[in-house]
Amino acid sequence: MxxxxxxxxxxxxxxxxxxxxxxxxxxxxxxxxxxxxxxxxxxxxxxxxxxxxxxxxxxxxxxxxxxxxxxxxxxxxxxxxxxxxxxxxxxxxxxxxxxxxxxxxxxxxxxxxxxxxxxxxxxxxxxxxxxxxxxxxxxxxxxxxxxxxxxxxxxxxxxxxxxxxxxxxxxxxxxxxxxxxxxxxLSPPGVKARVGITMFGVTTPAVDAIRKHLESKHNVETYVFHATGHGGKAMERLVREGGLDAVLDLTTTEVCDFLTGGVMSAGDDRLEAAAKAGIPNLVSVGATDMSNFGPKSTVPERYKSRKLYEHNPMVTLMRTSQEEAKEVGSFIVSQLKKHARDPAMIEVWLPKGGVSMIATPDGPFADASADEAMFKALYDGLDSSDIKVKEDGRDINDSSFARDIAEALMEKVRVHRTS
CATH class of the missing domain: 3.40.50.12020 (Uncharacterised protein family UPF0261, NN domain)
Structure with a gap:
């Protein structure tokens, strides 16, 4: 009954x-x-x-x-x-x-x-x-x-x-x-690999390309999480519940909001679940060029002089500073090193051609020095670990970057399933 x-x-x-x-x-x-x-x-x-x-x-x-x-x-x-x-x-x-x-x-x-x-x-x-x-x-x-x-x-x-x-x-x-x-x-046990992917408006082209590639070329079911704070929390929860087999954490922008007091923070345990679970986990730095606030009038006074971008009447973006970008890199390093159950299942990809749609050269949030500070924090912080860091000259929304990071994840899924 x-x-x-x-x-x-x-x-x-x-x-x-x-x-x-x-x-x-x-x-x-x-x-x-x-x-x-x-x-x-x-x-x-x-x-x-x-x-x-x-x-x-x-x-x-x-x-x-x-x-x-x-x-x-x-x-x-x-x-x-x-x-x-x-x-x-x-x-x-x-x-x-x-x-x-x-x-x-x-x-x-x-x-x-x-x-x-x-x-x-x-x-x-x-x-x-x-x-x-x-x-x-x-x-x-x-x-x-x-x-x-x-x-x-x-x-x-x-x-x-x-x-x-x-x-x-x-x-x-x-x-x-x-x-x-x-x-x-009636439902038989799932045979498709369940892959969680994080997305933001400024990384949508990449996620669309990744999703289509995984679903057409591999036996994969994708779960796309909008990185608005609750999206990141939902993905972390689903991993803890055993509801995902792998994670392509392309868009880690919620870390910026956690560190700066933005409105889309996923809290201090972001990036923990997949590392603890030991499942294939590719991490990138999508949309880490920004923190999110409400309408422009709601941006905290201490940030009024910063580079702001009105995404729409309800959302104002603030460009991550060089120091904040370094903190983002250090946070990701700390989380991955502290919680990695199987470092071989984790890989960090750094798209040096631009971490978002508006952070490419000549874009409104282009800031090579801030991006480099984050890349350096990640590269140096993980240098002595068994977590691999891949530096890539393409921007995050490049279709070939999307294809390659999707294939890299599936290689880890193959290894994980046969180990």
Whole structure:
């Protein structure tokens, strides 16, 4: 049977959660439902499959949470529920779950999202009916595929509007779970190599050429990640989940934003996952000539005198300085050397003819001294390591560069698969 988990705080949202459970069953009687109570205090009801006390006893060593501050309570219960949901997903007897859904306010949303992000992989059906789904949802979804549905009214008492919203949500998760279960049952194990590629607007020609070459000449499925911060995080997560077999990290621009305070940082663990996994990992320096900010008026005061380029009315690019470029190179060196499980699977390519569409000679971001500072930091930093550095005179969007770096990656994939 297809099975959906409903997660929520039964001490405050029991009626609404019970209605949601019933909405799933009405949508498809062949879908089973389990209810997990992540509330502050124990509630007795026959429909609750995994009670508050179950979580405390089995995953919290019996330590009571009733008197904890709200923030600490959410963290604790999220941790306990994560352990349970992960266990249900990985059950050895094949009684898998096929979807998860929650409904609540900001606290319940925060708790449910943490469970969904930490317990379940990308591609698994996840949905939250939330009072905050129409605001800034970045901290809720992060780099995952959680589906959010705005509740319109508070999840506090059933009325016709909320019943309609919850009914739609129940039908949606039932359909998603059924589809997921059928794909899991029918799809044979993948034989194509799954290759992650990072892209930005100014490296699009290269990525398009790489993708077409890999898909036409090799048995490869490509996953292109837009290097906007969340894109880099998503790729790192997918590698950690075992969802990629190789990475062509062409566009490492997110490192610039991390170092300068730009708006598209992927954090301080960028470039870690593939190195730790030991999978084929070709790294280049695409779009490292720039940091990203919003409209020109939002550029920090300390950068107002820098070379700025209005990419569009919503995005302003700042040219990386010589010192910043050196820091970018040093960051990449540090990450690769520190986390490399198999240095032979890593290779760094330096396109000396231009690291982006606008950094080629005579381009608005052409700056040979800044680029050279980064190249030198990379070359010198990796000189004593077993990580190979390839200097290339072409620009990153040169079609022959794209073909050659794609072939170099596939050679490492071949070696990796036969080793």
């Amino acid at each position: 297809v099975h959906v988990v409903v997660l929520g705080t039964c001490d405050t949202k029991l009626d609404e959660l019970l209605f949601l459970c019933e909405a799933i069953r009405r949508a498809d009687p062949n879908v089973g439902v389990s209810l997990i109570d992540v509330g502050r205090s124990e509630i007795k009801h026959e429909a609750i499959t995994y009670t508050h006390s179950n979580l405390i006893e089995n995953y919290g060593k019996g330590q009571q949470v009733d008197d904890l501050p709200r923030g600490e309570l959410i963290k604790r219960m999220a941790g306990y529920a994560t352990a349970l949901v992960k266990e249900l997903y990985e059950k050895a007897d094949g009684t898998y779950i096929d979807g998860i859904i929650s409904a609540g306010g900001s606290g319940g949303t925060s708790l449910a999202a943490a469970v969904m992000r930490d317990a379940l992989p990308i591609g698994f059906p996840k949905m939250i009916v939330s009072t905050v789904a129409s605001g800034d949802t970045g901290p809720i979804v992060e780099e995952t595929d959680i589906t959010l549905m705005y509740s319109v009214v508070d999840v506090a008492g059933l009325n016709q509007l909320l019943r309609n919203v919850l009914s739609n949500a129940g039908a949606a998760i039932a359909g998603m779970a059924t589809s997921y279960a059928s794909r899991r049952a």
